[in-house]
Amino acid sequence: MVQKLKLEELNRIDIETFKKVEKIPLVIILDNLRSMHNVGASFRTADAFLIEKIILCGITPQPPHREIHKAALGATESVDWLHENDINTAINDYKRRGYEIIGIEQTTDSVMITDFSIDKSKKYALILGNEVEGISDEALANIDTFLEIPQLGTKHSLNVSVCGGIVMWEFAKALK
Numbered sequence: 115m116v117q118k119l120k121l122e123e124l125n126r127i128d129i130e131t132f133k134k135v136e137k138i139p140l141v142i143i144l145d146n147l148r149s150m151h152n153v154g155a156s157f158r159t160a161d162a163f164l165i166e167k168i169i170l171c172g173i174t175p176q177p178p179h180r181e182i183h184k185a186a187l188g189a190t191e192s193v194d195w196l197h198e199n200d201i202n203t204a205i206n207d208y209k210r211r212g213y214e215i216i217g218i219e220q221t222t223d224s225v226m227i228t229d230f231s232i233d234k235s236k237k238y239a240l241i242l243g244n245e246v247e248g249i250s251d252e253a254l255a256n257i258d259t260f261l262e263i264p265q266l267g268t269k270h271s272l273n274v275s276v277c278g279g280i281v282m283w284e285f286a287k288a289l290k
């Protein structure tokens with residue numbers, strides 16, 4: 115008979131160990147998100163896949179906050195993060211550090227994520243944009259590549275945290 119595992123049977127690492135373990139070379143940049151749920155869910159997914167850091171840009175809500183914590187379930191304590199007022203400052207900082215800047219956005223130059231080859235020798239910074247407006251217009255010219263998730267239904271977009279989870283998983287699989 116199949117039984118669900120108890121929490122203690124999952125053998126998860128603690129926060130102190132998480133801080134010391136090698137992360138995948140992936141940074142998540144949240145550009146002017148409004149929803150604390152999306153921020154919290156992004157932290158929780160970043161924890162699950164050993165993401166290096168989250169950069170909260172512009173008006174993106176910052177921990178500590180009860181609404182972020184409800185979705186993050188403590189991941190704001192494990193995942194490194196910082197706030198940057200200007201998205202282009204964050205982008206340029208990571209470009210200088212040798213990261214390829216990837217915007218997750220539907221543009222005239224988007225590549226389907228299924229057609230994009232993730233290079234294990236590279237470091238990446240993924241930008242997720244505002245729930246309504248997407249990535250800030252002023253950031254578009256500083257982004258190296260735009261990726262899009264194929265969608266087959268009637269809707270033209272995914273929730274930011276769902277999109278982030280899909281993309282983080284694709285990069286985590288390839289980079290780990």
